[in-house]
Amino acid sequence: MKEILQKSLQGLSSPSEKYNALREGLQHLLLKILDDMGYFKDLSFVGGTALRIIYDLRRFSEDMDFSLQRPRDSHFDFRKMLESIIRQLEIYGLPVDTKVKEAGAVQGVFLRFKGILQEFKISRREGEKLAIKLEVDTNPPLGARHESRILQKEFLLTVIHHDLPTLFAGKLLAFLYRAYTKGRDVYDLIWYLSRKTRVNRTFFENGLFQSTGEKLSWSQKQLIETVTAKVEALDMEVARKDVFPFLDDPTEVRLFDKILIQGLIKNIAFDSDSY
Secondary structure (H helix, E strand, C coil): CHHHHHHCCCCCCCHHHHHHHHHHHHHHHHHHHHHHCCHHHCEEEEHHHHHHHHHCCCECCCEEEEEECCCCCCCCCHHHHHHHHHHHHHHCCCCEEEEEECCCCEEEEEEEECCHHHHCCCCCCCCCCEEEEEEEECCCCCCCCEEEEEEECCCEEEEEEECHHHHHHHHHHHHHHCCCCCHHHHHHHHHHHHCCCCECHHHHHHHHHHHHCCCCCCCHHHHHHHHHHHHHCCCHHHHHHHHHHHECCHHHHHHCCHHHHHHHHCCCCECCCCC
16 A cells, blocks of 8 residues: 555655555555445535545645534444554554544544655654544535435545535635635635535535534525625635645636626525526
8 A cells, every 4th residue: 555655656756645645545554444434425525625636626625524424423433443443554654643532523533644744755754644534414504415426536435425516615605604715615615616516405404504604595696795705704815825835826816706606696696596
């Protein structure tokens, strides 16, 4: 397995390029492990890393986010899954130490790969580790729709993931209710809008209920106005600085333009609406 990962770094020169490529290769490997162990019968792959790996989003992503297909499934055991992942990584010669977070509905772990940055000559700092955060939302909003896809990466694997309207609904909820400016949210918003992706209304409204405690049903006009107001309030310089290290093409920060984004927002719609 290390030989496969090493091969993915060929042709790359800078440490940052190699770091990003190695992290992505390890993300592919974690998906393979979950697939091999049958965990996609329980999990759905979501978030920015899902967009990157499945849809070739042109930015890197640090975290791997998953959602239970059946919320609060009593049969899902996060600790048991984690033990299986660690054991399989050790078989591949990739030992990790972990920091687990299980408070609330979101259960997570930092997988910190020991010695791999030094072995692959990406870092000379003794003790520096490459970390990947893996999280599972055990109580996601109801109404998600799922798809199955075979991926050809360093190896073939199958993943279950939210469909694009559901992924977009999840991103909108994060974008609207996150307490700070995250440039990766803005980049993903531009990506969805440029594809004219519809929003899964059921998932979005159930997510609103989780966020606000109120049963809300938004019109297309309210959705447009709310997203527009959020974009208008953004500190674009902060957003650009946040996303810059993660871009395949750093010149794409030019897209962080409020007028450009607001022009795209005019066509946003729920999947139950018509233009």
